[in-house]
Structure formats: structure tokens, C-alpha cells
Amino acid sequence: MMPEDGVVVRMKGIVKRFPGVVANAGVDLEVRRGEVHALLGENGAGKTTLMNILYGIYHPDEGEIWVNGKRVTIRSPQDAIRLGIGMIHQQFRLVQTHTVVENIILGLKEAFFFPDRPARRRILELSEHYGMKIDPEARIWQLSAGEQQRVEILKVLYRGANILILDEPTSMLTPAETHDLLRTLRRMAKQGQTVIFITHKLEEVIEVSDRVTVMRQGKVAATLNTSETNPRQLAQLMVGRDVLFRLEKKPIQPGEVVLDVSGLNVLNDKGLPAVCDLALQVRAGQILGVAGVSGNGQRELVEAIAGLRPVVGGRIAVNGRDVTRLLPRARIESGIGFVPGERWMALVPSMSVAENLILKNYVRSPIGRGIWLDRRAIAVYADALINQFAILTPDRHTPLKKLSGGNIQRALLAREMSEKPSLLIVAQPTSGLDVGATETIWQMLLAERERGTAILLISDDLKEVLSLSDRVAVIFEGQIMGEFLAEQADLEQISLMMAGALRLSDANVVGEAA
């Protein structure tokens, strides 16, 4: 039975408190049948908490939930599934060595023998119905992120869900996969499914949603028809203030060559070539952005420069000094700062903010004295960084993992910058961060550029590369396909290079820096 107004989910006055935070402070949400409803907000705005409540993972402290016109209490995901609500989490929860069918029926009470036969038929039906191509017999580890996500969606549909919650579904996808996903979501809505789409990416909201609810600091800022709004308004609602979209970059005359990579060859974890005869240079006060589809050797490149991955061939020089064979510690001493794309490899989440801030300089005075750590010096240094970089934390003793994503990244950047590196390698600096945090991180990077640091920026986000960089290089299968000044960037050319369909010969490399 469908109520007249077509509202399938109504959440009223939802309050959820966690120790020290109010994640949801009286949230009202209405989702209509057959719409794609975007839930937009910065990290920590309470989107995921709200949806975890709807999915029965958390229990609201106050408030009511109505599904299909009936007041319900959702105690667990099982309850939610019985009500037709399914959730696709940001991190996939699949058994890598099992097949698609096995994953989809895992945990269901199917026939004991050969449970997969009817299941296979049903899965093929579903995938055809919604235009999601998948091989039911493929093993999960053989699938790309986009395909794995399809499995997750099918898993939910297979359980009979007609209200789908997707938590930041595009964060792991390539642009092409994102495009496919958004098309699938539209198709599902057209066929009567209701889709709730958690995101902090404005373009996706505009592209895919019918209506959008913007959350800010645990409250609803507004619910709008997507056709009647625009990115600028949404961004303002999200952060509650005007956001600079265009970066003001001071013109800087690039200085000496700081990073000089030539003929570099590096292997990936499987022992296959990931970086092939790669050459690039970054000068002081210059940001070189490396654009490319993820998995084309970016990670191996930066890890090789930071000394965390052996170099098979070629040479890496910093300030004219060959560092190819140096250990990580010596690279740090030679002036390399590194913010890896996998943030957690550079942080100790369970340790305090202060102990994370000293991870690089604990060896030296004033923090390290002889064999000792100077606790007073740590306090002074940590508090100074927390203030200078406006890291939001109760105090320096707080475990790092309790901070928001933006503040964790700010702390990481603060640490690397406070080392006054001559070369700063930054990979995916704003992935998973909201608009406000992204802007701060960008400002930090531009300030560092003005200080005269050579910055090597790696990002899957093309817009980020183009707006921050002075020069842009496009990487494909471990090779640089071309390099040009950022303001001369031609999007069509770049996408061809990213796909490996175009390679600028050395002769027509444009705008060689002085």
C-alpha cells in the first residue's frame, strides 16, 4: 500500500548522539518512490549516520521512521531488508575467492544442494533488467572495482530491495565506471526503484538526482528539486559560506630543477613493469600534476621516488644529488616530503595527534635528544602545528583516528610541510574529502608552492590536477604520454592521452619551462 504522496521513506526528527558529537540533530527526510534522491554534505555532516540508522546499523536516540506509510522500528539490517531497504557500502564486502553467484547468495537460506542454479538465472534476469553486465561465474578478484560494485548492487536487489542506499558509490570508480553507474541508477529509478545516493560531489548530484537533500553539521540545510538548483547554490548550502571554485594562483617563475627522474623503471606488487622508462622534472615553486586513470603506475612512481619501492632501472635525483639507492630515511633527509594516496600508510591511527605529527622529525633535535624524546618539545611543536594549520582536535593527546577525514589529511600535510621539504610528493590529496576540506588542502598546497617547494601532484581527479598544476603530465601504462602547461590544456587531447590513444612526441612538447 502506497500512501498518496508517494513517500516511501519518511524520517522525522532523527537524533543520534555519539560520545562528544551529535551526528544527527533532528533530521527530517522524505524520499519518494521512483526517485534518485541525493544526500549531499561534507564529511561529518551526518549523511552516513542517517543512512546507517535507516539500514538498522545504528539506532536513533530520538525520532521516527516511516516506511511505505507505516511506522517502523529497524533493529538490524535484516529488518531493513525485510522492509525492502538495501545498502551498498563504500567498502565492498565480498569474498574475493568466491564467484559472483556465491557472493550473492552467501548467507541466504537457499537449497542446501546446488543452491546456485536458480540463483544464476535470477541474477542474469536482474542484470539484464537493469543493464548491469556481469559474469555470474567470475571470481571476485578478477573483477574491477566497478564490476564488484555491480555485484554489491545485485546482492541487494536479489534480496528484494526496492529502496537502495548507496554510500559514496563513485569514490572507488574510474570516470567511465562512474558514468555507467549513474546511468544504471537512472534506469533503476525509471523502473520504480527508489535510490538514495550519498555523495559530496556536486556534479554527480546534478547529473543523476531528481531531488537533493543537503546536510550540514547534522542538520538538513535544504531539500531541493535538482532541476531548480545549481552547483554554486548547493556548495553554499553544504558549507554555509561561499566557496572559491577558481583558485587564485600567483604567477611564479619556476626555479632550479629539484626533482629529475630519467629512464625510470619500477615493478608493481605482482612483479610486472608498472613504470617504464619514465622521465620527468619538477622545478622549485612549480606544481607538476600527473593526470591519468588510476592504476597506470602512479602509485609505483611516487613510492619509488620516496624510496619505498625498489628501482629496477634509471635514476632519481633531488637537487642534483642521486638518491636512487638511498633508504627511506636518507630520502627524507635529502628533502623529500611524501603524502601518499593511501593515507594510512603514513599515519598511526591509534596513536595521538602529537605522536603522529613527530613521525618524521622525532629523530632530530629539538624532538629527539640523544636516545630520548623531549616531551616538552613535542608538546610545543604539536600545539604549534595544530594552531598554524588549524587542525580541529580536542587536544594533541587525542587519538588521530577520532579526527575527521579533512583534519587527518590536514595533520598529514602539516607534518610533511613543517619539514620544509624541497620536494613534496602529494598523491590523491583530497580524495574522500568534502568541498570545505578540499579547498583548505588546495590552499595549503598553493602556499607551499609559493614558498618555493617543488610539488609533484598525483591525482585521479582531473579537475584537481588542472586547477592546481603549473604543468601537467599525462601518464598511461607507466609512461608519460605528453606534458604541457596547465593553461594550455586541451581536455580532448588529455582524455585521448589518458586512454593511450595519443602520444605527444618529444618534438611537439609544448611550452617547455625556462
Added chain:
Amino acid sequence: MKAPHIRFERRLSSPPGLQVVALIVALLLAMITVGIIFYFLGVNPFVAFQRIFRGGFGSLFGLQETVTKSIPLMLAGVGLTLAFRGRMYNIGAEGQLLMGAVFATGVIRIVPDWPSYLLIPAMFLSGFLGGMVWAFFPAILKARFRVDEVLTSLMLVYVAGELVRFLVYGPWRGTDTRGFPITDEFPLASHIPTLAGTRIHYPTWLLAVLLAVMIYVLLTRTKIGYEIRVTGENPEAARYAGMNYQRVALLVMLISGGLAGLAGTGEVAGIHFRLRPPEAISPGYGFTAIIVAWLARLNPLAAILTSFLLGGLLVGGDAIQIALNLPAATVQIFNGVILLFVIAADLFAQYKIRLEV
């Protein structure tokens, strides 16, 4: 119809108060479980626990014995807190303890005539070295070739045991032992002094407490301690920061082995005054020390207390063995059950657990 099931929800933070409560609950549950075992062995559990408690803590003699047994537990347990903090799962403290005993005995054989003030320190140094040597093999295999240290350190326990057996049955068997597999009694100068009328070799106890404090300071106040903690919490971050994994891995293994070696030295030079077969030297102190470290939540200072607690349990266990005619394995069961519940308590402290119907 749906069966009730249990769901785990990760806590955002694990308050220290809760951890203590979880620990106490774990101990209570362990007691209930062991109580059931007592019941099936035909013993009234309440009587048994009363006897254990009285045996370990309820009399002056019991307390003296408890302190005596807490000495090797503290030494080995403190070492293990360090190793576990650095994510080196040294399970072989028992073997390192035995090698400490062997190396200490070796000093007697080489310089039996040294005066006390030289001989005792020499034995401790040598015992430390013995434990270190035995920890070195798993340490280097792990640091260099990523060989699982749990397996290697555990297997070396049995090698050490056989070596001790070989020595006391063979080349080191004493001349006036009437055929018993033991060495001759050590010269008097080598005997660690005891509190009058007890078996408490207090210099070893003081040494253990001192080392607990030193290890605590090492972990919290020094650069290498910081490196150990970072390596233990996130080895990738340690590598990223340019820390030397091999150095950390070797250091924590060698120190923990050395401390177990000191425990072995204390036993032969403070209690037995001879080298004897392995089961006579240690009723599994090296294994019980794992519980000491874990119960202390890997805090070396807390290990001073937990070693006392488990020492009492060993003494109480001996008491019920005799008084209630229970098998010797009873205490080991008790120990095992405690470890199981304490590790389970960690889970409860970190996750909310909800029963759903």
C-alpha cells in the same frame, strides 16, 4: 522464523573504565568455567577456589611462595610486553628461560671460584645472553626472511628442553648426585641471597621491578621506544617514516629473550642451586608469562601486579593439587581459560555486542 543472532558494532572509542570492567568480567567467567571443570572432577568449586585463594594469598607462607613464583613471571612477562608491543609474538620465553639457566650454570663451570660479588652478576649477564641467543634465531628469521616467529620461537622451547635434559643426564651430571639427573650443587658464593626464612631471592625481584620501570621508560620516553610502538601499531607507517624494521624486530626479541634468560638464572641461582631437568626448573613460567603480559594489557608496570596475581594462582594450584587430590594439569587449564577469556574481553571492550531476536 529467524534465529537470534549476535551482532558486533565497533565502538568509536574504548573507554579505559570499560576495559577494566571487561577484564574483571573475563576473570569471573574464567572462574565459572573452571568451576564447572572442578565440579566434574568431583570437587566443590567453592571449596576449590577458597583453597586456591588461601593457598596463594591467605597465609604468610602462601604469600612468600607467591612472591617467589612471581619473580620469573615478572621478568619474562615484562620482556613479553615489549616484544608484543613491537608486534613480535615471542611465544618461546620458556625456552629462553631454560637457556638462561644453562648459560648461568655455564659460568659456575668456568669460574666456580669467583667471589659472590663477581659470580652473581656474571651469572645474570650470562643468563641474559643465553636467553638472547635463543631469541636471536626466531628474530633473525623473522626480520630477514619473514619466517613466522610464533612457530620458530615455540619450537625452540622443546629444543632448549632437550638440551637441558642432555646436559643433566650427560656431561654436566654431578658427581655426588646418587644417579639423579642434576648437576652438583653450585658453590655458596653463587647463591642469590634470600629473605630470611623464605625462598624469596629478593635481588632478583628488585632487578625485575627495576627492569619493568626501565622497559616502561624505554617504551614511552625514548626514540627507540617510539619506533617500537609505531612498528607494532602500523609497520607500513614505520617503513614510510624510515624506521629500521630489522633493528626494531631484533631489539625487542633479544631484550625479551634476555629477560626470560634472567628469569632462568634466578631459578637456578636463587631456588635450586643446580641445573635440573627442564620441568623441575620451570613449571611453564615462560608460557604463563604470556598471560602476565596480556593481562597487563602490554603495560610493563602493570606486569608487576599481574605477575603477582598469576604467581598466587600457581601456588594456590599446587595447594589444591595436594589437598584435593587434583591432577597437576588443573592449573594449566585454569591458565589457559584465563588467557582465552582475557583475549575475548579485548573484543568486548572494542565492540558493542548486541543480541538480536
